[in-house]
Amino acid sequence: MAVYQYHCAEHGVLEVARPIGTAAASELCPDCATPAPRVFTAPRLALGSARNRALIDRAERSADQPAVVSAPPSRRSAPQALNPALARLPRL
Template identity: 35%
Template structure:
């Protein structure tokens, strides 16, 4: 099970992420670079970033909207269109072809 990421902002070093459980998150933490106290930033939730099967399906579905797969055959379940009828009348061979 993955832990949520929380963003903190150091006044000198800038933003950094901390991964802790929801019960252990604090409003202020030490910066990993300069050890100054850094307040927690209010950011948008980071949803949809997980290795679960449901997330992989959602990501592949979203990806097909912008990158459709190449179709190499007929649609499954639909009958193929019948070919044009072939004539056996020899006079038809003398007609001009398109």
């Protein structure tokens, strides 16, 4: 069973358990009986590693709070400076 989320404009998010692949485009809200459209979310990765959860959280935050840089990275931090084999690759 998968848990699908729907969003009612008046009552907020509601969750419905259905077999995988059987989710409807909208469900009726149990409180007001208006159609609630389906909300697409990331799968629940609570059992994943802490590093992966932190990466997903950082990616979600960057959607509306992107990191701003004041200058491009220095040449010293370039990968070819760390690995001499990469210095032979063409640069863009």
